[in-house]
Amino acid sequence: MRRRTMLAAGLGLAVAGLAGAARAEDVIKIGEINSYSLLPAFTEPYRKGWQLAVEEVNAAGGINGKKLVVVSKDDSGKPADAQTAANELVSSENVAMLAGTFLSNIGLAVSDFANQKKVFFLAAEPLTDAITWAKGNKYTFRLRPSNYMQAAMLVEEAAKLPAKRWATIAPNYEYGQSAVAVFKKLLSEKRPDIQWVDEQWPPQGKIDAGPVVQAVAAANPEAILNVTFGADLVKLVREGNTRGLFKDRKVVSFLTGEPEYLDPLKEETPEGWIVTGYPWYSIKTPEHDAFLKAYQAKYNDYPRLGSIVGYQTIKSAAAILAKAGSTDADKLIAAAEGLSVPSPFGEITFRKIDHQSTLGAYVGKTALKDGKGIMVDTVYRKGSDYLPSDEEVGKLRPKD
Structure with missing residues (x-):
């Protein structure tokens, strides 16, 4: 009897194991990594976006009949933690691909991991040009329009300004350095008369806005390029408004029109800045209407740019x-x-x-309405219209 019981138990375990294996075969996993604890203003809407996409993909039959599952990890804003997370997702979770990341230095770290381990990586948010060009590799693709693309969109407007003396303010890490370099290059090509009179490089997330504003004011520029975002942007705007830095000066600013960065400025929103962003309230296309309706129905909230990025990352991954x-x-x-x-x-x-997507961005100006910042005079710029020629890309990107 005891022997029969043990045999039965063993058979039961084997059957359960086979059932588990069958279930595993009916699932495709994507390993997702992002700076959830460090940058919740962007990453929480981003998470909502990808969760909506997962629901839609599975409701439509999944991936060739298999259920799509996203296994998500927090990188805490640290490249080493991101690589550890990537390794765990690949070795323990057996994910089919990696996706996500926000900060450019973290995106590069995961891209390097993907290249070494020969794992497909769809970078969602990191904007540095290096991720698809100088440090590009066959395993890495990128969704969002790069620094080059957004700079080219902004330069198109900046070049029309009469201002000749320019100063820059940007966070001192890969994203800020890349954005300033390409903006200066593209604007100087269009306007050889431009002078760059000052550069300020506050540490990301730790800006001391008073000295930064004072230094820029002392250089007396006619226009300013801003690349700060998040809490740093709020501090910069507050101090700049208090000290009159932006009065009678033109400002061109990466990302500031995105709701996650514009909304916190509230009544302090400076008017007339030329920005890239996401005016969800004024986009009237069938594709966006469908997304907006689904997002608001699920979350009873309006989308941020992060929502679009998270949603499209998973939709693109599913299509691939x-x-x-x-x-x-x-x-x-x-x-x-x-x-x-x-x-x-x-x-x-x-x-x-170069594995860059042609997703574009909206360009417009900041304005204040009912005590809240908005974008006005907005135009959607297709990403494909703001990329260098294939010949130039060939020189920028190493051969795989």
Whole structure:
């Protein structure tokens, strides 16, 4: 009897194991990494966006009949933690691909990991040009418009300004350094008469706005490029308003029109800044209307730019997995190169030459309405219109 009981128990465990294996085969996992604890203003809407996308993908039948599951980890804003998370997702969770990241230095760290381990990585947010060019690799693709693309959009407007003397304020890490470098290059090419009279490099997340504003004012520029965001932007604007830094000066600013950064400024919002952003309240297209309706129905809240990024990251990943019909990294790469997918901003394509998507951005000006910052005079700029030629990209990107 005891022997029969043990045999039965063993058979039961084997059957359970086979059932578990079958269930595992019916699931495709994406390993997602982001700075949730460090940057909640962006990453919480971003999480809501990708969760909505997962629901929609699975409601439509999943990935070729398999359920899509996202396993998410927090990198705490540290490149080493991000690489540890990536390793755990690949080795323990057996994910089909990696996705996400926010800060540019973290995106580069995960991209390097993906290249070494031969794992597909879809970078969601990091904007440094290096991720698809100087440090690009065959395993890494990027969704958001890069620093180059957003700089080119802003330079188009900045070059029309009469201002000749320019100062820059940017966080002193990969994103800020990359943004300033490409903006200066592109604007100087269009306007050789430009003088760069001052640069301020506060540490990310730790700006001492008083000395920064004082130094810029002492240089007496006619225009200012701002690359700070989040809490640093709030401090800079408050101090700049108090000291009159922005009075009678033109300001061009990366990202400031995104609700996650514009909303906290409230009645302190400076008017007339030329910015990239996301005026969700004034976009009237069928694609965006459908996204907005679904997002508001699920969360009873309005979307931020992070919501778009999270949503489109998973929608793009699902399209890549479905086309590949496999979780093999080389097949995912082949599927992604040249792939066109719908988005709330219209159709986008992941370019074969550098793995950059053609997702664009809205450009407009800041304004104050009912005690809240908004974007006005907005125009959507297609990403494909603001990229260098294939010949130039070939020089910028190493051969795989």
